[in-house]
Amino acid sequence: MKNIKKYIKRKISFLKKPLDEYKRNKRFRIRAKYSGYINKYKVKSDIIFYESYHGQNFTGNVLAIFLKLREMEQYSGYTHVIVCNELNPFIERFSLEKNVVVVTVDDDKYLKYLAKAKYLINNTSFPYYFIKRDEQIYINTWHGTPLKTLGIDIKNAGITDHKNIQRNLLQTDILVSPNEFTYKKLLKSQDIFEVFPGKVADIGYPRVDLTLNNERSKVLERLGIPNHKKVVLYAPTWRGSLGNESDTSKKLLDDVIQLKGFLGSEYVVVLKAHFFAYKYFKENNLEEICIPNYFDTNILLAGVDILITDYSSIFFEFLPTDRTVIFYGEDIELYGEERGFYLNLDTLPGPLCYKINEVAECIKNEGDTRKQYNENYKRYKALYCYNDDGNSTLRFIEKVLKNDTNHKFISTSSNKEKVLFYCGAFYNNGITTSVLTLLDNIDFNKYEVVVIESPEGNNEKWNNIKKVNSNVHFIYRPGELNKTIFESYRHQWILNRGVSGKMMEVVVPKDLYNNEFKRIIGNVNFDYAINFGGYSDFWGLIFAFSGVKNKAIYLHADMAEEFNKKINGKYKHKKTLKVIFSIYKYYDKVVSVAESTHKTNKENLQKYVPNATEKMTYVNNLVNDKKVNVLKDSYEVIQYNNTKYLILDQSHRSNFIRVKGTINPDPKDVNFVTIGRLSPEKGHEKLIRAFSAAIKQIKNMKLYIAGEGPLKEFLQELIVELNIKDNVFLVGQVENPFALINRCDCFILSSNYEGQGLVLLETMIIGKPIIATDVTGVRSVLEGGYGKLVENSESALAKNILEFALVKGEQGKLDYPKFDYIQYNKQAMERFYNVVLNNATIKNT
Template sequence: MANKIIKYFKRKIPFIKKPINEYKTNERFRIRSKYSKYLNKYIVRDNVILYESYHGKNFTGNPLTIFLKLSTLEEFQNYKHIIVVNENNPLVENFSKKPNVQIVSVDDDNYLKYLATAKYLINNTSFPYYFIKREGQIYINTWHGTPLKTLGIDINNAGMADHMNIQRNLLQTDFLISPNKFTYEKLLSSHDIINIFSGKIADIGYPRVDSTINSNREEVLSKLGIQSDKKVILYAPTWRGTVGNESDTSQKLLNEVLQLKERLGNDYIVLLKSHYFAYKYFEEKNLEDICIPNWFDTNVILAGIDILITDYSSIFFEFLPTEKTIIFYGDDIEQYAEERGFYLNIDTLPGPLCKEIEAVADNILKEGLIKDIYLDKYQKYKQSFCYNDDGNATDRLIDIIFRNKNKENTISVQTNKEKVLIYCGAFYNNGITMSALTLLDNIDYNKYEVVVIENPKGTDEKWNNIRKANKNVHFIYRPGVMNRTIFESYRHQWTLNRGISGKLMEMVVPKSLYKNEYRRIVGNTHFDYVINFGGYNDFWSLLFAFSEVKRKTIYLHNDMKEEFNKKIGGKFKHKKHLKVIFSTYKYYDQIVSVAKSTHETNFKNLGSLVPNASKKMTYINNLVNSKKVNNLKNRREYISYNGENYIVLEQNKNGNVIRVKGTQSPGSTDINLVTIGRLSPEKGHEKLIRAFYDALEIDNKMKLYIVGEGPLKSKLIEIINELNLTKKVFLVGQVENPFVLIKESDCFILSSNYEGQGLVLLETMIIGKPIIATDVTGVRSVLEGGYGQLIDNNESALRESIIDFARQYRKKECPKQKRFDYKRYNKQAMERFYKIVLSADGDK
């Protein structure tokens, strides 16, 4: 007995040590853990305001202007101001002398505490991945400019999830401060949330532009130590370098400034306002004297200058109210347009666009003429983008947010449609993905806003499938990882190890942890329905189960007991995850199988886990993408190679290179059988190959095509070689167009040991080919009624059915199958989907 106890505790030592070691050795875990502790421990403090600009790199722009105004108003003297700056500078040092101002830096303990407890959070970019806006906090995102160049998903060649943390921050935003309509529309649409953003938009102008309008030129120049009797030029380019290679562009900037100074002479003063990284480069080279200090607010500088030189920076929009000259300098305009892209036609810019620094100097020297030439464009830009710039934007902001006045002037862009959140299952090349994409193509987008939630990492396979999704669908991504304390880590891991079974685990499961993670991702967005369509991921199952959404549905795409017991290479494929997932079923309102027979099996095996299972467990047939099938089935293309004809099943063009994927063409004298499915144990491919081998003794003029990829590929190749079937059995792999192969073949055969539904059967029924399939869960309810031949699930029955089909085919006596009315089928499936999943009561 003692030995058993000792062994038990030895097994538990890694479990006990892991979170502690992680806390000690992983700085990011330690930060998230502390932040979680503050969230759990402290209340929100009503009179605390936290300001952050550009991730704490400096303290400028809108947050600075708001702080300066609030700190001078008598009614806010009892407020505490938390300024986030990672490096001290003269401006911030001066502020820190005030008793109600505290300086913190990103990720330090005080930052974490105030981020968790300050009522007002003001940011012009985004807070870190771990940030969660809690109940009682008010998040004001001011952003930082009118966009000339593209943002988010609009950026040419951008990764599909590169924008995810800004997207996540916007979803948590209560008030989005915008200088004009153009900006908020582009910002929200480029982050794929234009119709689901639940915050209010204050189209009131930028507080930071007040600094430009209300500052005095002589005073600004005096602070900079510059003579006011000279023409002052500010060169403010967009940063082009990459982190770690700052010298790539910084040296070029230096050369350009020196050229301008030499060409323009002593009547002009040239100032450089460089990016943070370029400024650091100049500091390291002791050349910072040619730059405006990084901490000096750009908008204040704009009040003191006479001419602005920029490229694609949004700074010029905020210089427009001064009605002074703007010159654009972009020697890489074509490359930048191709790589990044622009929202506005470059030909409409309110100033000349130069490609050489010498041309910039020439235009400066004829400034008066330039102003006349571009006057009309200048005024049009002012009317379109600067209609709020009257020097009072900060007052309007304070009225709306802090005084609770004029809120009726804010704008809402979210629609009145019900919102649906779906996890589709990682978008692998499988039946679940195809079913999800077809469902997304059939939802009524006049009634619903549909949001798909995904992890940001994946292969080309995943992103290719996501690109196929209906264009009405919003995609949001989960950046970072879950915030958790050491204690929450134990509870979470225990849940993953044991599932939520029994009263003890009901107490152990960290429900608040999952609720916080859900809120971290979706922010303020209120969803009416969540659908765990994938059904195989324990994390998303837990997250949706404990979300505060009024209706929750989880899909069962297979005989889940068989999936639970499935082994590949001697190891259980899904057992660990499904144990957890099964235990979450009781928290869902509907547990939906994808076919009637699948539901009957799942109800029999898993009904005991679900309270009120007879009402909660049901089925909705997967839809079939008839449009895709009918389109692709007729795309017959052939190529010849080494005297053999091949049918093309996939084409990919990359530049001037075309990659073609195909297989040996079905011969007219052969009987051609085809099957499609993942090369996995449940599909029964080994059984089919051996049955086919035996059938060849009766009719040697037959071929078998197996379409799909999977973990058993190597084993199937061994069997094919062992049986000398390399010229009879073809492993085609995963292809974009298997439908043309089905049409060119003579019979579809399915050898599965169990199925969810067998979507490929429906696709074959559309094409109208004969079907032979094992009479198993998920297949029976699809084919019963005359849509195909159901046979016993064994090798012998497969062999005999192949032989019988060959005999009948040779005699042209193949039995006719019932015609499949796929339009009626899809209509009925969608009616059940709306009635069961997207309804308040889920009546069947």
């Protein structure tokens, strides 16, 4: 009866969870509705969807394109969908037209039209949930030539801050660019230049046409400014932060008032402020000094005689007017130090002023100002404005919208084969060590390598990501799964049961996982997808149903043992591996990291893998010989309170240096060392008990254990309980364990099973004696006589610890063959190419 109640309770919870989430979570409802509309509606070829600046206003390139298409008879039968979150007189005028629909971001109409419009035109990015359907054409115009750095080039940016811009560009079919400089900086700053799947149209910005083709007098008339006045526009970048808009806005107000005072009645000074600053002025009844937010900046520039800006891209689009530009910003050099500029400020096409009175003097002496900066002005026009002839919008319609096959679009994607990795979250473990080495050895002349990752993580993760070879691109996954309520049930069912049996193969939401893959990587066509991590059920499903032709998944241990592994009484991997095992059949290669591990995994798991003899294989992990050989001799010994310490880790922060190490191994002692995660499979309890038994006979022995993990507290208590805290040291996780191995006499591995025992290879490079348990993943490493394989028991470890201590220094008894790590790595890399990247069929026994 009790079991029946638990079963019913579990089922009720399963049924309620998606419904409760739909009720409580607004973002879930939005994603669910959008997913439903994608499933429901076909793409309609007569709908054009326009969005600029996330719907904050309807201006710029998107407006220019709309205005031109609105005039053309060919597009009069189209539905034009404008995204604008707040109605204004400008938008209201268009909304009265029968074929124009105005929507706001995230509302139902927005979601429907985003799902079914054929043409999607944006100047920044669509929300996280957006996914471009195969029948849609996504045109991104971006919004300016960059003076200040973007994406990963920003000095103080977070590692993943650019993730949604990056994701949108990967879904872009056509990127409209004003010049070569812009598209190169934009794509490189998003880390996708060589893998960008779309085409670049270097045709100029449609919005510049609004500046060149509007009459000055008519613009001034709309603004109520007398035609005979000289118009000075102050258009700064917004420097504030959300919640603190007033600080920046008050400074703008003071500058405008002072400038008006300096210049007198001959001039009219107007301010074009950022959306947030304008909002502040409006709320404080000061909006008369501002040009309305909805008034397009490029139309405004047609009526301007002198432009004042700081590091905004607006000045690039003012240059074709041949009118004066002045740069002003008290903090512009500090901004450059904190964020960075792409161009040298000394080359700007106008004076750089730090005080508002300096700006006024430059305006009053405009003739001298222009003469002084004339050469810079001409150079900038030649480099950045070569497309600005007033016809960019027409070029856009003819070459982009009408898909002119004669136009030579630009492709930045390399011709190399493209390889996608999921690396396993970059924890401090053997998987990370292995993949870092592999990524350092791939032939980047032949392969374009991309790593896909979650944007969340701690310092441990980001420190490891910083170690990845600089040739590798990173794509970060923003947002969450787009799923309907029904898909939520199916997804959860798979996470609970895996894809085992005919019924579950029907239940599995393959389209959901394939769509999620496309939502992240966009239009990129990968030749290979390698799930190197091998433990994540989410990424396992995403890769399995990705549609990539060649898919491989790695097995880093005896996976049956991993399935049954318990930590503190709880199964560590059972739930996720149940899913992982069930989807091995969807991968082309199931790759163990050592031959003995492969044999064990094949014996235990071949029931999950059809054609296991062909699909299940192995590729030895590579070893980072350069790192080992450098770090083994890179250490420092310091003395504190009459005790010498070996420094194994240093970090610098502000004015502090943090050092980490352990008691320096004394040559008079017999020093043993082991490296590994403090987890059950590593057998540390067994080793400590064996060492405790051995030390009763030989006192001058020390054991150093480097690593972190869930058993740390238990092992600390065990060491105290056995009264060996002066002989056994838990060193923790350190950057340089190789110096410790080099300073000790013998490496000892007590694992119950391993994937490969990468640390054994590293120890073999250093040339230290090895004692290791004869288990899966270790056997194939040491079979060549590179160490001593012993029975996997406490008594065998104790016996061999004593034997080594007795013969320490008698070299004849400790003579091991030299490890040819160069040849080893060469063979491992060749096998990786043959097995994983060529999808070769290797017969395995």
